[in-house]
Amino acid sequence: MDAVVKSLSDGEASQAESDKPISDRPTRAEAEAAVLTLLRWIGEDPAREGLLDTPKRVVRAYEELFAGYRDNPVEVLDRVFEEVEGYSDIVLVRDISFFSHCEHHMVPIIGKAHIAYFPEGGVVGLSKLARVVDVFARRLQTQEALTAQIADAINDTLRPRGLAIMLEAEHMCMAMRGIQKQGASTITTRFTGVFEEDPALQARFFMLIRE
Numbered sequence: 634m635d636a637v638v639k640s641l642s643d644g645e646a647s648q649a650e651s652d653k654p655i656s657d658r659p660t661r662a663e664a665e666a667a668v669l670t671l672l673r674w675i676g677e678d679p680a681r682e683g684l685l686d687t688p689k690r691v692v693r694a695y696e697e698l699f700a701g702y703r704d705n706p707v708e709v710l711d712r713v714f715e716e717v718e719g720y721s722d723i724v725l726v727r728d729i730s731f732f733s734h735c736e737h738h739m740v741p742i743i744g745k746a747h748i749a750y751f752p753e754g755g756v757v758g759l760s761k762l763a764r765v766v767d768v769f770a771r772r773l774q775t776q777e778a779l780t781a782q783i784a785d786a787i788n789d790t791l792r793p794r795g796l797a798i799m800l801e802a803e804h805m806c807m808a809m810r811g812i813q814k815q816g817a818s819t820i821t822t823r824f825t826g827v828f829e830e831d832p833a834l835q836a837r838f839f840m841l842i843r844e
């Protein structure tokens with residue numbers, strides 16, 4: 634019973650603090666010390682010359698690889714709305730490469746995103762779509778959640794008549810560990826609006842990204 638009571642009060646505490654800056658964020662020194670612990674745990678000698686700066690480098694790399702926690706996808710998309718008079722057909726950006734990390738093993742997910750939408754009044758700069766993919770990819774993810782988060786962010790800001798997203802990715806945690814299946818790609822899709830309603834539009838989307 635103690636454990637239940639504790640987890641409930643923990644939940645309330647984190648709820649109340651959700652608006653504040655992350656006060657319990659470890660310091661850089663603590664993060665570097667954690668890397669040093671992992672080096673020792675895998676059997677390395679963190680004092681050998683080649684590894685002396687590794688904890689610092691890993692923490693700096695993490696800042697870049699997980700920069701998505703500091704970025705707001707709504708801001709990314711809000712900035713560039715352009716009215717495009719007369720164009721209401723499909724806008725498709727394909728082969729947006731991304732790098733993410735699985736939330737189960739913190740091992741890379743490497744893939745491509747294809748995004749199509751039918752504008753309703755406005756469009757967004759094409760590079761902004763790639764930026765949105767990056768914001769969510771640079772967090773710990775599952776491919777399913779990544780797909781849904783990208784779709785929701787674009788839908789909520791751009792409000793297109795329809796949106797189609799497909800992610801195809803290789804999960805290094807499958808390739809390098811566990812069942813060790815290399816080259817297997819996982820495909821996830823999300824259709825909204827007219828894409829969801831009309832299978833012919835879904836077929837057009839698949840045709841366009843395979844051309």
Ligand SMILES: [Zn+2]
Binds near residue numbers: 735736737740807
């Ligand atoms: Zn994994």
